Amino acid sequence: MYQQILAPIGGSLGLSAAVASLPLLVLIVLLGVFGVRADVAAAFGLLAAVLIAVFVYRVPVTPLVSGTAQGAAFGLFPITWIMLNAVWVNRLIDASGLLTVVRSTFTGLSPDRRVQALVVAFCFGALLEAMAGFGAPVIVITAILMTLGLAPIRAATVAMFADAGGAAFGSMGNPIAALGKATNLPAAELGQMVGRQSAIMAICVPFVILLVLDGRRGVRELWPIGLVAGLGFAAGQAVTSNFIAYPLADLIGALLAGGATAAVLRLWPRSDPATASDPTRDPAPQSEPMRDPAPPSDPAPAFGTAGPGALPLQDSAPARGSPATTLRAFTPYLMLIVLLALVAIDNPVARAANRLALTFRWPGVEVADVHGRPLSLDVFQFNWLTATGTVVLVAGLVSTAILRLPVRVALREYGLAAARIRRAGVTVTLLLALAYLMNYSGQVMTIGTWLAGAGGAFVLLSPLLGWLGGAATGSDTSANALFGAIQVSAAEKIGISPVLLAATNSEAGVLGKLVSPQNLAVAAAMAGMAGREGTLFRRTFPWSAGLLVAFAVLVALMATGPLSWMVVG
DSSP states (O other): OEEOOSOTTTTOHHHHHHHHTHHHHHHHIIIIISOOOHHHHHHHHHHHHHHHHHHTSOOOHHHHHHHHHHHHHHIIIIIIHHHHHHHHHHHHHHHHTOHHHHHHHHHTTOSOHHHHHHIIIIIIHHHHHHHTOTTHHHHHHHHHHHHTTOOHHHHHHHHTTTTTTTGGGHHHHHHHHHHHHHHTSOHHHHHHHHHHHHHHHHHHHHHHHHHHHHHHHHHHHHHHHHHHHHHHHHHHHHHIIIIIOGGGHHHHHHHHHHHHHHHHHHHSOOOOGGGOOOTTOOOOOOSOTTSOOOOOOOOOOOTTSOOTTOOOSOOOOOOOOOHHHHHHHTHHHHHHHHHHHHHHSOSHHHHHHHTTOEEEEOTTOOEEOTTSOBOSTTEEEEOTTTSHHHHHHHHHHHHHHHTTOOHHHHHHHHHHHHHHHHHHHHHHHHHHHHHHHHHHHTHHHHHHHHHHTTGGGHHHHHHHHHHHHHHHHSOHHHHHHHHHHHHHHHHHHHTOOHHHHHHHHHHHHHHHGGGOHHHHHHHHHHTTOTTOHHHHHHHHHHHHHHHHHHHHHHHHHHHHSTTGGGSOO
């Protein structure tokens, strides 16, 4: 059994941490600075991790190869599996000719496309995150926003925020359950603490979306709607996580946010679309946004400004279809919600399906931590029936019949979907291989332990650790499994509430997902921008970093300042 080495370079933890972080540095620099394609950047990052694992951490060949393969397998299933079927479902809607009906339904909420995008990304995105996770909100929201007429790159950017308010409770509370297992702290208390932190951050997300959509003008003109959406979501999330059940926090928060926003829009004045003009108008709404558009020339805006390609103030809604036609158009989404709820909430059907899951220990990864305790990362669960990707596939099969599409058309669209996501699938596979290798070799432990040795200053560094976990893995659940125990250990050393810093890891991981190469690859693939992940990274990074700094201040105020009364326990 290979035992991890905490400080392999001359016993220096700092120097060892600097070397251990090189794979992530290579990935970020290639992607964000040089604009290298995400799959190429991920390959170089993985190569750097392999070299460090072999020559610095002296990892034997068997756990090196097998651990890397386990990460790649997780990248293929469930993540690439979700991506493939979600892209296919959206192509089915496109092939049915009902995209205009979907668009007309959302434009019926308001003639203002900024409002439409806010409701879709924040409310509907949080609803999808509550039940699915694993990139599903990014995929679906990108497609819908492009249907509404957003330029692909702007749609992908906004979609990256679709789960920024709710990923801490995503997929029916899985991140919190994983955090409880990693830290041996009560999951209910962790859920309460995360709910209090996440509620505050969630209020900010609608305003960030408005800034991305239309700069300062968007906030100035639509701040009441953004405030109502944020407060509705925050109230639902905080109350549910503290007094009902944390797995339902996102679900109830999304429903309250959507209901509150719809109520306000009933009273919102509707100006005449014909009188609206905007020199920075987006291209006209595409009739077939899923047909792999050419890369747009929409450049990244300055931080906090609309920039070229900003949304027009108003949008003329196309003619609506009959109620039956509208129902057919939304059948894939409705089927998705119903089926996800069926397998996510405890019930006889879900229990029977879960019993068919294949769970086994991945061979060849007998690895112990620095204290000699075996790692528990080798368990691989193949939930082939209840996996989100399978649920999306079933929704697509049912929708094929309801949308009255010939089988040959459905098969053709599936092949086109596979071709579309092939580069993103390679990227995700490489990134998960990188994450697992860094974890098995001990590189992650070295980085985390070094940060945890900062003493009282760790209160400010604690969010950075969670952020790194979310950015590296693209999963809040994985970030909690990686760093949850380190957060608790550091908290006990410096006399801070372990529940507070463990919860901090989870909420900070959400902010890291905004720059995760995995999510960037998914969003870019959906928008027909494969190879331009660097452009998307440069759009999301300032917001991710800014929110991280604000969250670090919030944690410090909770730890020793005037907000300490909010800490659970």
